[in-house]
Amino acid sequence: MRSLDGVLPRAPTGRPRVGAVGAVLTLCLLGAPMMSLFPVGLWEAAEALTMSGAGMGILAFAPLVAGVILLMTWLGTRWLEGAGVNHPTSAASLVTVTAMATPVFVAFLAPAAVPVPSNPTLSIAVLTAAVATLGMGACMAWCGLPGRFQAGVAPAVVVVAALFSALPVISDGMLARAADERSREQIESFGQTIAVLDHPRWSLDEVHEMDGALRFTYHDPDGTPVYVHTWTGLHARGSEGIRSGCEFADVRCENADGAVEVYRGGSTPAELRTYLNDGVVVCLTSEPGSPVDLVATARSLRPEAPGERESLVESVTG
Structure with missing residues (x-):
């Protein structure tokens, strides 16, 4: 046929x-x-x-x-x-x-x-x-x-x-x-020390380049995010960098054991800024209304170890 x-x-x-x-x-x-x-x-x-x-x-x-x-x-x-x-x-x-x-x-x-x-x-x-x-x-x-x-x-x-x-x-x-x-x-091309949140409760999931910072996103077992910003540029180091923006009227900054707590109208800090060992400024933030204790979480921040960037890449891409 x-x-x-x-x-x-x-x-x-x-x-x-x-x-x-x-x-x-x-x-x-x-x-x-x-x-x-x-x-x-x-x-x-x-x-x-x-x-x-x-x-x-x-x-x-x-x-x-x-x-x-x-x-x-x-x-x-x-x-x-x-x-x-x-x-x-x-x-x-x-x-x-x-x-x-x-x-x-x-x-x-x-x-x-x-x-x-x-x-x-x-x-x-x-x-x-x-x-x-x-x-x-x-x-x-x-x-x-x-x-x-x-x-x-x-x-x-x-x-x-x-x-x-x-x-x-x-x-x-x-x-x-x-x-x-x-x-x-x-991660591999970042030009200075990267801040790492080293705590078993928090797992690294994402990385983003933002204006003036490299941001790592961590999640806890409940899916709550916390963000670690390693600052770059003019605000990356020094007292002026860690207190950047504190001069605005709606921003209140308080010193806390070498760190700076940044308040924006609430009773809990919206940011917690501290230094790594080499003086690089790190900023820790969470979602508004999040139950994350930034002060306690910041105690687990540390600078990256030598050769650790490959494992950071694997955490983000795996």
């Missing part, structure tokens, strides 16, 4: 025709990436119209969009048909839909799944070519299987759907890896 033919026609020798294979690969590797530029350009045009206040003008593109998609499908069909490919309309439609869907799918569900981060448009083209080629490649591989049953473009539909389902997972993995690399760089 025609509906159960494979995508590739057979030569008299029984092998798939080389011309048909070349036509399919050309459509996937060249045609699909070029088609994927259409939704990218359309999105940019829609953004420009929205920013200019003519957002309703987007509706005027609907007939154009439909016409261009139909034209691309028709051209793909003629191309495959000329090479003798079976089910040319189904195959061309699948490649066209893949090219239209990939940019939208990546933009909304898999923003980090970009093989070329510096060039999003090129990344879309590469991904489209890969998805279309793997999908149609599954059809061509199916044609080589022994047996009479052939499934048309069904293998491509399954593979393309599976790849689209995998893209968000890949994107999440790439985001996590990028975050780990950023955390490693922040």
Whole structure:
């Protein structure tokens, strides 16, 4: 039956025709990436119209969009048909839909799944070519299987759907890896001694570079956070640094055993600032209303040990 033919026609020798294979690969590797530029350009045009206040003008593109998609499908069909490919309309439609869907799918569900981060448009083209080629490649591989049953473009539909389902997972993995690399760089490149909260109740989970500080986030078994800020820049050392901001009317600072308790309208300190052994200023904070005793917690602060940064990285990225 025609509906159960494979995508590739057979030569008299029984092998798939080389011309048909070349036509399919050309459509996937060249045609699909070029088609994927259409939704990218359309999105940019829609953004420009929205920013200019003519957002309703987007509706005027609907007939154009439909016409261009139909034209691309028709051209793909003629191309495959000329090479003798079976089910040319189904195959061309699948490649066209893949090219239209990939940019939208990546933009909304898999923003980090970009093989070329510096060039999003090129990344879309590469991904489209890969998805279309793997999908149609599954059809061509199916044609080589022994047996009479052939499934048309069904293998491509399954593979393309599976790849689209995998893209968000890949994107999440790439985001996590990028975050780990950023955390490693922040810790390893920090230019002075890092303050560590050394207490079995508190575990290190996150690191962030903030304005004038490297902030470590620790959590206790109940999930309560406490933040250790190792200051940098002008306020990193000296009495002026540890009392920075104390001159404001709504801020009250009190000395406490070499540390400075900073109050902002409450009866408990909002910050506790102290020095490391080498004079670097450390600031300990918690969430407003948190039950954390900053004074007691600060007793567990210490400077990093030699070679400890790798274990700090592992704590944050592990």
